[in-house]
Amino acid sequence: MTNATITSLKNRRTQYALGRNSDLSNDQIDALIKEAIRLAPSSFNSQSSRAVILFGAASEQFWQLTEDALRAIVPAEAFAPTEAKMRAFAAGLGTVLFYEDQDTVKGLQENFPLYADAFPTFSEHSAGMAQIAVWNALADAGLGASLQHYSPIADEPAAKAFNVPASWKLRAQMPFGSHEGDLAEKTFIADEGRFLTIAA
Template identity: 90%
Template structure:
């Protein structure tokens, strides 16, 4: 069976070697990212996902701030690999900072107390789907990306630099750009240890 969604998922790979070789404008990429997040499912249609979209110097600033924060806690003699990563992330077209609005989550907890304990988890589900939606959209546009998690190290520097509302909680960062290196073949674990499939009466299947 041919399926466009599966073909996009095949194109979506983690790319660390990023560049700025693209014909896409920043405006077009901003619109693409916004639409991907806008169309992402969320529990009770809460639309809790938020994003700060950084291009060029703004993206470089974020990774410099993150590097500075890491330099304060990583031993100097071991910092070279971390510095190289920060520079690689900053070399792309831009970075998407993914947030979840905690005011939205709290509002759901107040309005639907029966599910109060579950809403933080539901919010994380929304966050993950938004990240994959953007990653897929970028892959379809011929761009590479990776998903990073420099929280809570980057939270306060980013909030100060980009005027992020206090209720937004940083969940992930996605540097993106042109592909400047090829990929190794992706490997998969065996299906037998990963999936269970049933058809018909489960009682019969259990006998």
């Protein structure tokens, strides 16, 4: 059975070797990312996900700021691989910074006290949903991407550089671009022990 969603899920892989060889315009990619986030589900349809979409020099700036912050804490003799990673991320077309709006989370907690404890977790789930939606959309557009986590180190430099509202909490970063290298082999654990199918 062919299924468009499964095909799309297979298309999406972690690609670290990124470049700028794409026929897509920044506007097209920008629209794709926004639509994917708009369509992603969120608890109570709260739409807590936010994004800063960086292209070209702005994306390079983000990774330079992150590199600067890391340089302050990573021992100099061990920094070369970190620096190489930052350069690889910056070599792509851009980076999506994924945020969750904490004012939205607080609003939910006030409006639905019964679920108050659950909303921060739901917000994290929503963040993941927005991320997979964007990752899949980029993959189906022929672009490679990876998912990175440089919080909290990147939070303040990014907030200052890109005027990010104070209530937005940075959750992940997704550098994207053209595929410029092979993908790592992917293996799967056995279904036994992973799934229980109960057919009454």
